[in-house]
Amino acid sequence: MILHDNNYVIHAKNVRKQYGHGASSIDALLGVDLSVEYGQVVSILGPNGAGKTTLIEIIEGLRKSDSGSISILGQDIADLKAVKHLRERIGISPQHSVLPPLLTIEELLTQQATFYDKPQNIDYLITRLGLDDKRHFRIGNLSGGQQQRVTVALALIGDPDLIFLDEPTSQLDPQAKRAVWELLDEQRKHKCISILMTTHQMEEAQQCSDRVVILDGGRVLADDKPSGLIAKYTPSSVLEFVTNMDADLHFLPGETQKVNHIDNTQKVRLITDDPNDYILKLVEMSKKDFFLIRDLRVQNQSLEDVFIQITGREMRS
Numbered sequence: 001m002i003l004h005d006n007n008y009v010i011h012a013k014n015v016r017k018q019y020g021h022g023a024s025s026i027d028a029l030l031g032v033d034l035s036v037e038y039g040q041v042v043s044i045l046g047p048n049g050a051g052k053t054t055l056i057e058i059i060e061g062l063r064k065s066d067s068g069s070i071s072i073l074g075q076d077i078a079d080l081k082a083v084k085h086l087r088e089r090i091g092i093s094p095q096h097s098v099l100p101p102l103l104t105i106e107e108l109l110t111q112q113a114t115f116y117d118k119p120q121n122i123d124y125l126i127t128r129l130g131l132d133d134k135r136h137f138r139i140g141n142l143s144g145g146q147q148q149r150v151t152v153a154l155a156l157i158g159d160p161d162l163i164f165l166d167e168p169t170s171q172l173d174p175q176a177k178r179a180v181w182e183l184l185d186e187q188r189k190h191k192c193i194s195i196l197m198t199t200h201q202m203e204e205a206q207q208c209s210d211r212v213v214i215l216d217g218g219r220v221l222a223d224d225k226p227s228g229l230i231a232k233y234t235p236s237s238v239l240e241f242v243t244n245m246d247a248d249l250h251f252l253p254g255e256t257q258k259v260n261h262i263d264n265t266q267k268v269r270l271i272t273d274d275p276n277d278y279i280l281k282l283v284e285m286s287k288k289d290f291f292l293i294r295d296l297r298v299q300n301q302s303l304e305d306v307f308i309q310i311t312g313r314e315m316r317s
């Protein structure tokens with residue numbers, strides 16, 4: 001089946017993949033649908049073994065699916081002739097890549113740039129990825145995190161329209177992660193690039209994506225904007241404050257948690273759909289009697305909570 005859906009830069013339908021045969025076979029993908037609109041960043045979020053790399057590499061054309069149909073940039077990937085000319089428009093940062101250990105960063109990027117008509121500026125990529133002081137280092141002498149940033153540079157060097165990133169920041173410290181995401185954001189602002197990435201970092205998926213696809217056991221369990229997932233699966237907020245031990249808290253529901261502190265105060269924690277109602281009441285109470293309120297805060301639930309809600313377990317388990 002040929003898909004030419006102009007709204008989607010990626011359109012995958014009913015993708016299936018089994019590894020091996022018989023009793024020891026593994027169903028890695030059990031009929032996955034996934035679409036990415038032009039200009040979107042979509043994250044595939046899931047625990048180890050969920051099928052993320054299998055899915056992204058099938059879409060990239062690096063692995064073969066057993067069945068299903070996939071189009072990228074409007075071309076059916078089964079049509080090898082048609083997709084050949086798309087190579088220049090696609091950038092790939094694989095999870096495991098073998099880089100030439102004897103070349104320096106500058107030599108590798110300069111060499112790769114010659115494969116493209118309009119490559120990006122090498123100095124710009126090196127600087128924005130925080131690799132200035134390593135540009136003349138051989139790749140084999142770089143740390144895992146530095147090599148990972150080189151892989152991101154290689155994905156961007158051809159100035160692609162569509163980028164695939166398989167766990168692009170898994171080995172990076174917070175500062176390097178920020179550098180990668182600021183660079184990708186900058187690229188998005190100036191060009192209409194689309195990104196499909198895999199991650200098992202909730203925070204990254206929540207902050208960086210227009211949409212999150214939660215994959216587990218080879219199935220898509222949820223697919224929505226991060227805020228949409230949180231609103232759908234965890235509508236409640238957490239209200240927390242510290243108050244004196246003898247504060248009159250009769251207006252709070254029975255399931256409110258209270259933890260005593262040694263300084264004669266208690267931390268109160270309440271899950272509620274209407275934190276504002278309780279905040280107004282607390283303000284009112286604090287005016288009447290001796291009623292301390294300190295460290296009052298309302299926290300929205302996170303994608304971590306969504307994952308637990310959907311799968312019944314934490315990501316790391």
Ligand SMILES: Nc1ncnc2c1ncn2[C@@H]1O[C@H](COP(=O)(O)OP(=O)(O)OP(=O)(O)O)[C@@H](O)[C@H]1O
Pocket residue numbers: 019020026027028046047048049050051052053054055200
């Ligand atoms: N080449 C392969 N041969 C056999 N089984 C494989 C192969 N590649 C992956 N699998 C199996 O398929 C399932 C999905 O693996 P995949 O690597 O796609 O998951 P993942 O979500 O990317 O995991 P991780 O977060 O650990 O990278 C796993 O059970 C894995 O063991």
